[in-house]
Amino acid sequence: MGFDPRRWSSATKPHGRQTVTSNVDALLAENDSLRREVLQLKRQLDLLRQREWTQSRSTQQKRSQEPRQEREEAPPTVSADQVDRWGEALSNQQGWSSLRLRELECLIDGLNRASFHPHLTLQQRLDRLMPGLGADLFAATLKPLTKKRCAVLAAFALYGIRTREWLDEDPQRVVFELQNRQHSARQGRRTRTDQRASDRNSESYGRSGQSSEFFMRKAFNILGLKPGASQELIKKAYRRLVKQYHPDIGGSADEFRKINDAYQQLMTKE
Template identity: 55%
Template sequence: MGFDPRHWSPQRETTSWESSASRQRVTSNVEALLRENDALRREVERLQQELERARRSQWQQPTAQAPARIRAAQVQAWGVALASQPGWSQLRQGALELLIDQLNRNSFPSRLSLQQRLDRLVSGLGTDLLAAVGPRTTKKTAAVLAAFALYGVRASEWLDEDPARVVSELHQRQTQASRRQTRRTRSDRRTRSDRRTTDREPAAASGNGEEEALAVLGLRLGATQEQIKQAFRRLVKRHHPDVGGSASAFRRVNEAYQQLVA
């Protein structure tokens, strides 16, 4: 399509018949080009309309829900497999739930629940797991949840391939968590006991009580109130029973501070 230069030469004089034939060919070519362009334009418009209809139908159709990654039957099968392993009877549902809570608090960030942690790792994994477990937690489902809290997204592999290893590690972690909880409880009891003893026993009279109190805080006479507060905060962090400090040392620091600010 288009003008063909072979049919025209500016160097040769043309007859009126040749000139008329040439004009007819040019006119014919132009009209053909216009018709072709018009056909192409209509085809582009048709394709654009089809594309727009396809987009609208995609928006209007509900998105197909992805299949659940974990199903209730799968959780039930895992629970049965765990219950048949050595050491299962030594696991306790309450201790497993405590273990899940501690593993969540030790993760980053600590404010996330198990469901939120798993959903962050694999979209929808935690939601599917909790839906498969259901609203009522049993020892078997608690063990499955503890396995996911311990192994994360790889828990399904361990539950499928080595349930005996899962029970063994859950028992080990359960024992460790129970010991930490026992130590924390004993520490709280000692702290409360020390506080009651301090309330019952008045401070012994001393001729130079202020100097002794400053010495407990590592200060000398003439220390400012701000220096006393800073020393108290530093020593409290060091001697607090919850961080492994001595209850008696913590009590002496507190008594010295109270005497200085009184």
């Protein structure tokens, strides 16, 4: 059974009930009119939202294109003239003649493998540190790859984003560091037979044997370990210190070199 509002009243007695309205049809018509108006307003709101979303997306696309255009118009972070100037400055420093092109190339590869992303090339690693740096550097390093240009690349592999400061302010220090790294790499390539022979020779001299033991204790101390620590502990300590002192993140190149030398010494120990 339906409900007729025309017969509804809040009075409890039938004779006291009053008709609510006699114009229900007019109310229903007004209700339909309001419903149509609400639907129309909803359509207008949807159109406004669609228009606002389209404008917002267009603005975002323009903003995303602006940095790309600025990068394309911006001058390179490293130029060919800079690379040549740095290479010439390095070649005039003491100890330059001891550097070797092939060893510098091996040094770059070794530094990449010792970085936080060993699977990346030097260009990719530099681009992660500073967008565009690696691409600009390799574009400026013209072929053929001479010893001077390779030394500049090795410096970037060693110092990361701080390389330009070192090359401009202290090229002698850069050559010194490259020398030390080459020397450490040569020591690391010694065969186990050579190491055993040198150990036997050092043991034949009482004081030389004590000196070798002293340097081993010093290497453990640099890595913050007790003498006799396992290779697993040595590796863990090395990784922890590399994350703290690596030049790519602003660490000290001197400390990093000491850590690397100590690690190489302990890992090649029989």
